[in-house]
Amino acid sequence: MELIEVAKHYGKVTVLDRVDLTVAPGEFIALLGPSGCGKSTLLKLIAGLDELSHGEIHIAGRLANYLKPAERDVAMVFQNYALYPHMTVRENMGFPLKMSGIARDIVTAKVDEAASLLQLNAQLDRFPDELSGGQRQRVALGRAIVREPYVFLMDEPLSNLDALLRVEMRAELVRLHKRVGRTTIYVTHDQVEAMTMANRIVLMKGGVVQQVGTPAEIYATPANTFVATFVGSPPMNLFKGHIGGAQFHGSFDIPVPARVTSGDVTLGIRPEHVEIVEAGDKEGLAATIDVVERVGPDAYLRMTTQAGATVTARVDGASRAREGERVALRLPPARLSFFDAAGNRMSIDKEG
Structure with missing residues (x-):
């Protein structure tokens, strides 16, 4: 057809x-x-x-x-x-x-x-x-x-x-x-x-x-x-910022995994790809857990970074995470998506 x-x-x-x-x-x-x-x-x-x-x-x-x-x-x-x-x-x-x-x-x-x-x-x-x-x-x-x-x-x-x-x-x-x-x-x-x-x-x-x-x-x-926010529960985390000097600059700064065209972008990462590590981790983003939602085998952690960005992570339901706890977040470079100023997915030159 x-x-x-x-x-x-x-x-x-x-x-x-x-x-x-x-x-x-x-x-x-x-x-x-x-x-x-x-x-x-x-x-x-x-x-x-x-x-x-x-x-x-x-x-x-x-x-x-x-x-x-x-x-x-x-x-x-x-x-x-x-x-x-x-x-x-x-x-x-x-x-x-x-x-x-x-x-x-x-x-x-x-x-x-x-x-x-x-x-x-x-x-x-x-x-x-x-x-x-x-x-x-x-x-x-x-x-x-x-x-x-x-x-x-x-x-x-x-x-x-x-x-x-x-x-x-x-x-x-x-x-x-x-x-x-x-x-x-x-x-x-x-x-x-x-x-x-x-x-x-x-x-x-x-x-x-x-x-x-x-x-x-x-x-x-x-x-x-x-598409990123309609498909997936919880939806993909999105953060607006810009690329410059092989870095994403926004409510936090992190290195990009490959050469991405400089300019305004939206960085995205799925909640299950956000890694929770101990507070004080030098490579992590400091954050505080605001809400813990336990849904059967999973737990959804709603967190706020020091700069005020809201981040959702999906972790094992047996996690002992608690509201008010201070943690650090890692956003693995290989798990990141980038969208241009119009909201369309950007291709990434992984060899760049």
């Missing part, structure tokens, strides 16, 4: 600004971003539920711009399940095939196969109001699976579930994708869903694609400061 300069305007308001994306057959793509970034609009354009303002959408090698939704060979799974309350699970799952005129025995066989895949065999004769939230979501997935589409389109399908069930359903969806092997476009505002499920992430803001990459690439090498 391929999107070429896809754009959507409502009058003078640009909701999507020339999105380019190539999706490999069988790939799981997550459209990630804050509310209002355009990710659901992009999904609707692919589905044919909204009209393009500009660009082209190709599905399975066909230009889909002028195809009706039913002709695009896509199946959509919505946030609110959209099940028919007067139909049983079997009837809900088989409804798309029935409406397409598929023979009853074929419909029955496909529904039984999907029900087995989704562990819904015991619920086939029940009605939606007799099911749990997770079971209803499985029925919605089953209704899409029986159609055997070229592309699955999923619009925040887990957002109505409680936290524990979301974790279980994430694993179910990953397992299902491996079994079915269909191309999947998955909309979410939850970075954990995107990071744990997708082959690649398309991170969006204000209708513009900020970065496309694997979860590891986006986490380790964010394209800009927005």
